[in-house]
Amino acid sequence: MTIEGHTSTASRTDEAIHSRAPAELAVRLDGVTKHFGGDAGRRVAAATGAAAGEAVVAVDGIDLEIRDGEFFSMLGPSGSGKTTTLRMIAGFERPTTGRILLHGQDVTTVPPFERDVNTVFQDYALFPHMTVEDNVAYGLMVRKVPKAERAMRVRDALAMVRLDGYERRRPGHLSGGQRQRVALARALVNRPRVLLLDEPLGALDLKLREEMQIELKAIQQEVGITFIYVTHDQQEALTMSDRLAVFNRGRIEQVGTPADVYERPATRFVAGFVGTSNLLTGDTVRTVLGTGGTFTVRPEKIRLADPGFSHGPDEASATGTIREVVYLGPDTRYIVALDAGGELVVTQQNLETSSMEALSAKGRLVRLVWKRQHNLPVGEG
Amino acid sequence: MTSTDARPTGNSMRRLAGWLDRHARVRLAMLLAAPMGWLVVAYLGSLTLLFLNAFWSRDPFTGQVVREFTPNNFVEILTNPLYRTVTLRTVAMAVAVTLTCAVIAFPIAYYMARVASSRTKGLLAVAVVMPLWASYLVKAYTWRLILSNDGVLNWLLSPLGLRGPGLGDNVIGLWLVFTYLWLPYMILPLYAGLERIPGSLLEASADLGGRGLTTFRRVIFPLVVPALVAGSIFTFSLTLGDYIAPSLVTTTQFIGNLIFLNFGVPDLPFAAALSIVPLVIVVVYLLVARRMGAFQAL
Numbered sequence: 001m002t003i004e005g006h007t008s009t010a011s012r013t014d015e016a017i018h019s020r021a022p023a024e025l026a027v028r029l030d031g032v033t034k035h036f037g038g039d040a041g042r043r044v045a046a047a048t049g050a051a052a053g054e055a056v057v058a059v060d061g062i063d064l065e066i067r068d069g070e071f072f073s074m075l076g077p078s079g080s081g082k083t084t085t086l087r088m089i090a091g092f093e094r095p096t097t098g099r100i101l102l103h104g105q106d107v108t109t110v111p112p113f114e115r116d117v118n119t120v121f122q123d124y125a126l127f128p129h130m131t132v133e134d135n136v137a138y139g140l141m142v143r144k145v146p147k148a149e150r151a152m153r154v155r156d157a158l159a160m161v162r163l164d165g166y167e168r169r170r171p172g173h174l175s176g177g178q179r180q181r182v183a184l185a186r187a188l189v190n191r192p193r194v195l196l197l198d199e200p201l202g203a204l205d206l207k208l209r210e211e212m213q214i215e216l217k218a219i220q221q222e223v224g225i226t227f228i229y230v231t232h233d234q235q236e237a238l239t240m241s242d243r244l245a246v247f248n249r250g251r252i253e254q255v256g257t258p259a260d261v262y263e264r265p266a267t268r269f270v271a272g273f274v275g276t277s278n279l280l281t282g283d284t285v286r287t288v289l290g291t292g293g294t295f296t297v298r299p300e301k302i303r304l305a306d307p308g309f310s311h312g313p314d315e316a317s318a319t320g321t322i323r324e325v326v327y328l329g330p331d332t333r334y335i336v337a338l339d340a341g342g343e344l345v346v347t348q349q350n351l352e353t354s355s356m357e358a359l360s361a362k363g364r365l366v367r368l369v370w371k372r373q374h375n376l377p378v379g380e381g
Numbered sequence: 382m383t384s385t386d387a388r389p390t391g392n393s394m395r396r397l398a399g400w401l402d403r404h405a406r407v408r409l410a411m412l413l414a415a416p417m418g419w420l421v422v423a424y425l426g427s428l429t430l431l432f433l434n435a436f437w438s439r440d441p442f443t444g445q446v447v448r449e450f451t452p453n454n455f456v457e458i459l460t461n462p463l464y465r466t467v468t469l470r471t472v473a474m475a476v477a478v479t480l481t482c483a484v485i486a487f488p489i490a491y492y493m494a495r496v497a498s499s500r501t502k503g504l505l506a507v508a509v510v511m512p513l514w515a516s517y518l519v520k521a522y523t524w525r526l527i528l529s530n531d532g533v534l535n536w537l538l539s540p541l542g543l544r545g546p547g548l549g550d551n552v553i554g555l556w557l558v559f560t561y562l563w564l565p566y567m568i569l570p571l572y573a574g575l576e577r578i579p580g581s582l583l584e585a586s587a588d589l590g591g592r593g594l595t596t597f598r599r600v601i602f603p604l605v606v607p608a609l610v611a612g613s614i615f616t617f618s619l620t621l622g623d624y625i626a627p628s629l630v631t632t633t634q635f636i637g638n639l640i641f642l643n644f645g646v647p648d649l650p651f652a653a654a655l656s657i658v659p660l661v662i663v664v665v666y667l668l669v670a671r672r673m674g675a676f677q678a679l
């Protein structure tokens with residue numbers, strides 16, 4: 001089912017996935033676009049002679065390959081087209097142009113009930129008039145799976161999401177976390193080859209969210225099917241995914257492993273959205289690094305030192321004033337205004353610093369020091 | 382109440398307002414006094430009178446109401462086959478009208494709630510509500526004209542060699558009239574009920590392999606049953622109690638016109654007792670409807 005030795009997501013590199021021969025594709029998107037309101041807009045425009053302009057371009061020419069068995073995330077800000085893309089894979093929306101292939105088969109015009117994918121909806125979409133058991137059994141019942149097998153599979157699915165004993169409850173009498181599990185069981189019980197999840201943890205509180213992240217990942221490795229996971233939370237995408245795509249305004253800015261995307265952001269947008277942006281641009285780059293272009297430095301890679309500190313040959317440094325201090329518990333975030341212009345965010349673990357010491361640093365002159373290898377060049381996007 | 386140094390004229394008003402603010406029950410009582418009074422006097426009062434009357438009798442010689450308790454009216458209603466027949470006929474009519482309204486209203490409400498664009502939706506809503514603006518009496522009379530021997534219906538049907546139900550003693554015309562009259566009362570709650578079903582439930586059903594018909598049978602219909610029952614409360618009870626439409630379009634008797642015939646001169650206590658019959662039927666109907674969740678759907 002899953003490959004041995006891949007317990008940690010972050011360590012699972014691109015190479016590891018490539019080594020699975022042959023790397024079969026679960027999903028392929030071929031130049032997919034989606035416009036909303038376009039037809040009506042054109043018709044009205046034709047009738048009135050006005051220019052058509054009402055169409056919303058939700059997805060704007062996406063090419064994407066998702067491999068069989070991987071945990072793939074779609075990350076991006078609200079309105080960037082993630083849900084629309086997911087809904088096109090599920091079959092709820094038809095692309096305006098382009099093709100969608102599931103396991104090599106063109107399903108662009110195939111209705112949802114004939115696709116071998118299942119969805120965990122953001123609002124869970126549990127049937128309120130059915131018990132937990134009937135909700136989970138729905139897909140099997142509709143597909144006429146024999147009663148005995150149905151009961152067994154429902155029991156297994158509920159056990160997998162640790163909801164045994166809740167069979168006769170109604171969704172209305174469950175907590176948010178439990179409903180989420182029912183939704184998951186209802187989808188997984190059908191053994192789809194691809195599971196689509198649209199911000200499934202969005203409505204849960206932080207603690208439950210973190211628990212469910214671990215559990216979801218474990219379930220994915222246990223069942224070994226492809227998960228396509230939509231989220232706007234970069235932390236979630238980085239911790240859970242084998243690979244992820246960063247969406248912006250209906251386009252994909254970068255596809256890669258979490259390490260790729262975090263350490264080698266392809267565009268300025270990716271640098272800013274995944275992690276804190278900390279961009280060095282224009283004159284600042286020339287003064288501080290002595291070259292041109294745009295770079296980003298992750299806040300945790302930068303040290304705070306005295307202004308007089310002399311740095312090593314493989315290090316870069318810049319002087320500045322601490323403009324703001326944000327105490328975060330385990331670490332502290334300093335916002336430093338550089339003498340060369342611009343700002344950098346620095347996070348430091350509170351190893352020995354107390355909150356008092358950290359907060360009193362505001363206004364102090366400092367020198368920021370970091371290894372040159374942590375200057376990440378950013379493409380102009 | 383911190384700014385007690387305000388203008389002296391406003392002071393007592395402010396004091397009162399503050400006192401009321403702290404005594405929520407008194408405030409509520411003052412607010413509800415008038416409507417509650419109306420409800421008690423006009424509704425419960427007349428209902429009590431009706432109930433008392435039902436157990437009195439009429440002196441056959443003087444025509445005066447004798448205010449002494451007697452169950453005779455009810456004994457008469459329960460034993461005389463005429464009343465049983467009329468009651469059953471009226472209930473059957475109410476059931477038939479309710480079913481017909483449901484069958485016609487469902488597609489219309491479904492189209493309004495889940496298919497039509499918001500513009501079409503608005504137009505349809507107006508079209509459904511519009512007949513309610515016209516007088517009931519006018520509409521009933523109009524149907525008399527439509528159904529009469531040389532009316533519009535027969536004129537339309539004659540090229541096909543057919544004839545409409547006519548007015549006489551048959552009840553088909555009445556069934557048509559009732560269905561027409563009460564249809565909006567079925568469409569509106571159904572429309573609201575269908576509109577309330579989240580689209581994601583229908584998508585979830587399709588996602589799990591359910592085709593249109595399965596989704597309708599397993600998801601849409603069960604979820605809209607409370608709204609359907611809510612609508613049927615209107616169509617059922619309105620049909621049960623009506624006496625004008627039956628007297629206009631058929632010569633056959635229904636509870637409504639029997640009560641009306643006994644009203645005033647002939648036998649007021651008996652009319653009251655007869656009125657209890659549809660009342661009891663509707664109360665039973667409401668109890669069943671409540672069990673089916675109809676009141677949450679209203």
Ligand SMILES: Nc1ncnc2c1ncn2[C@@H]1O[C@H](COP(=O)(O)OP(=O)(O)O)[C@@H](O)[C@H]1O
Nearest residue numbers: 036056057058077078079080081082083084085
């Ligand atoms: N049914 C729709 N009708 C019109 N516009 C839509 C519809 N669905 C999505 N959009 C638009 O498409 C864009 C992308 O939306 P969505 O895919 O939901 O983004 P995300 O899931 O990344 O937040 C948004 O601008 C949104 O307003």
Ligand SMILES: [Mg+2]
Nearest residue numbers: 079082083084
């Ligand atoms: Mg979304």
